[in-house]
Amino acid sequence: MQKLLTIVLAAFTISASAQSQKAEYFKLTRAGFNEKNAYATTAFVEQFFRLPGNKGFDESIYKVEETLKKAGYVKQKQNEFEAPLTYRIEKRPMKRDAWEPVDANISIVGESTPLQSFKTNRNMIPIYCPSTPEGGVTAEVVYVNKATKEDLQDKDLKGKIVFGDISTQRLIGLAAKAGAVGAIGFSLPAYNQPTKHTTSIQFSGMQPNAGIWALFLSYASKERLKAACEKGKVELKVNITTKSYAAEELTIVANVKGTLKPNERFVYSAHVQEPGANDNASGVGTLTEMARLTAQLVKGGKLKPQRTLTFLWGDEITSTRRYIVEDSIRAKGILWGMSLDMVGEDTEKTGGTFLLEKMPDPSAIWTRGNDKHSEWGAGDVKEKDLFPHYFNDFVFDICKEQGKHANWTVNFNPFEGGSDHTPFLQNKIPGLLMWHFTDVFYHTDNDRLDKVSATTMKNVGISALTVAYTLISADENTASATVAQVKEDALARLKTEFDLSKAAIASGKSAKDEKHIIEVWGKWYIDALATIGKMAVDPKTTRVGSTIKVATLAIEKQTQDYINAL
Template identity: 75%
Template sequence: MKTKILFALLFAGLGCYAQNPTDEYFKLTRTGFNAQNAYETTAFVEKYFRVPGNTGFNASIHRVESILKKAGFVAQQQNEFEAPLTYRIEKRAMKANTWEPVDASIAIVGEQLPFISFQTNRNMIPINCGSTPAGGVTAPVVYLEKTSMADLEKMDLKGKILFSENHPSRLLQAATKAGAIGVLGYSMPKYTQPEVHQTSIQFGSMKANSEVWTLLLSYAAKEKLKAACLKGTPQLKVNIQTKIYPSEELTIVANVRGSVSPDERFVFSAHVQEPGANDNASGVGTLAEMARLTAELFKAKKINPKRSLTFLWGDEIVSTRRYITEDSTRAKGIMWGMSLDMVGEYTKKTGGSFLIEKMPDPSAIWTRGTDKHTEWGAGDVAEKDLFPHYFNDFIFDICKAQGKFANWIVNYNPFEGGSDHTPFLQNKIPGLLMWHFTDVFYHTDNDRIDKVSPTEMKNVGISGLTAAYTLISADENTATATVAQVKADALSRLKTEFDLSKKAIAAGKPVAEERHIIEVWSKWYIDALATINKMAVKPQTTRVGSAIKFATVEIEKQTKVYLEELK
């Protein structure tokens, strides 16, 4: 990193060494980030099955509040910039009731112990499921193997429990018409390796206010019940206890006021809801420690942000989208957004790896070479959806620097969507996702605190804060260095794509199509370079613009060479 900075400064004619601010921010964050703090907050949050408005969600919000208050953030009274460090809890009435699970068990009558219970499988109760009568219900179970939905509606299931190797929500309407009192189902994707991790259940949901309850089974529970059903018609004792009640939705927002351009800001977002440890108690815990450290450094005058820094915790996508869209004036000043979602994985246990999900670049359309999508799956990205910006390469290079320092594996994936980075992108704001995938415990009740790594959270927190501190106080030197960095990344990517296109043409792919891929990549990077013009706080000269023009010419020349060779 230092080499690139020095080269850029020398090229700009400064002729002398200038300290790279990112190096200083790395020192501060590496020394100051307390991984144990992040881990303890994660452990607190993961105790709860968190749905907006319920006990666990609200307790998590107030846990963050206590961390912010202790760090020196003060409750906002009039506006978010009335003090250098402020926070607020936004409260909104909920249109629908909130929900939380209490207990559940399923036992085969005649056997002493339940074959599955809430104590070991909190995800067995789908969100919105109601309760059985006190003491539970006892009823025969009917195993549905291949019957169609149309046939199911004609069956007499009055007073019975329907069991199928499908997600119960698919059967709920038909089972209700057939008179069933409940539905047991199973649905686990292959990447969770259910035959290996036989006690896992991915959390789900069902239609609210249904007269019929549904429960989800693990692979082991499903196999046990299936074996019993193939021998006869077992009776089941089912007990479900949940709470459904009116509440309010909470979002907590903390701000560090910028000293020069406070209306311009970097926004971090971590969602609270979902029942897992990595997903997303780890994001809550990591971001809380990032906010605490920021306040500490600010009060000690070790950082002096020129732009503002915002930390947000709430309901996934909903809170972030609302933060962006509710105040159009505020939204105009959001320059970068970053989502922390599943950032603490103990990768040797989960199988996932740390990833930066990029903003839409051409790899989201032409995914080839070492680029690959995760098990989440590719998004529907067309050329009109591409989002050229230096943010992709800037963040990736920061993370690579931390990776080299800490022996931390860093990778990326093309844009896929599905978390708090998407509202930023949908509103034309640069937004990235820090996460881990593919994870065999993703969305399952085996995503517990033993799968969380304090070291992983520290690496993410250090990288995120170092990048944010650099950007919110960026000057012309930072911008000029970024031009050199992005130009180098562009030339490297063009060489990679050129080599891939040569092989593709040799294998029979149309030349015009391969040349088009090179052209799109070239344009994406040239447009990304142009966005660096707005990086520096209140730029005073044309030096950055000149560096951009020089880099653009180099990319255009190299692109022309590659296109000629591909003829």
């Protein structure tokens, strides 16, 4: 009895200590994160059409630098640990010239109102589109339906503009070969709801040196031009101005030095390129405020990170992958990665909800029950691709706690890929994505500042910082409490999967297959528990190992009980 009481008291003490640590970090981040700062940075960045090397991209990087300097980060001279707070701007030559749009207009000759203008549709110019000749182009429009060779072979396109109710990219090659001067088309996925949001255009690109210019139309513009073509001959006046120039690609990296294990680190990444406000000016703004607050807490002695915290802003996936692979020694010390992408959504306007995209777990293979993929689409995940780790549940539970505190809706989705979390995972580093979907304005020129919520950015920033602060200074109590948390989450998941499998078998599904699903989930969580052993910065006893063994036995038993019951 005395031994049992001792174990219970020890577990209570561990849990209370870990909860106290997390509560203190929540207190610091909730009080210190200034959403007005995050919103102001977002507003600055979103005014530009940002691509690596162009003016808007560089101005955004220098805006981050300005904030870092004011916060107390010093420019790195020799190495990133020469001061507690350092930053550097990395400059690299680009293989192709930087590109930026300047202006564009389309008018139907004889009509007073322009068909479409860059001032209201900044995504209408394909990336790498050339300028029209000075003064613009006036030419007849030829309307096509399918843009096949057969569809175009009987049409005289030389010196004309090809227009289709199909994607512009499908038109460009055929139009250029036929001697057309330009190509314009329309294409939007259903989740953008083009018949409702009729002025939206998704940004996209074209091959450099395609030989012609091209433009994208909104649904409203496409319908108007289509109606005009059905009445008879139509001429368009088109004027496009773009710039291309030699430039360097910039990446900015800031570091908060760990006091005990500086070479072990938590890395955040927010990409600068893409022209939207939520995607991804909001990620840049949120991460910049997170870096500012971290510096404030460190300088004030309220945060004493034992591992390093790294903030990175650059070109999506490219900068993050390069950060990982270009220095193999540094890469070994990256213990966690987190991508902030589309984190500022005003969901009442954009739809969807905040999502935590999980590392590959069995829900990415067997997506059922409350699990569901976003309209981005599922990735091709096999059992060999599963990535068991405590990071999934650890981060999601902190997000849920902030959600409960702030009445903020928090959900998750199985792994899909496509943002800055993927380079971490590809290099066997735990990596998660904080984002929102479905967003009806995703990648469109209606993704503007009025769709951004400062409150959402604060909730994301608080959650992301609390996760990192807890992990970069984790002790044995943190690790033991995480074992208990992951065990609880595992047993809940196994019960859910058992109920789903039981119903599936009753409806005629293979019992063998359903048992396999339970087995894979059990193994995933057992392997995830094992990763907690390295969480503590300076473990002094074997207590964490013992708690992992006990939790593992409980999950193994429950897994087998469920398999036997099917």
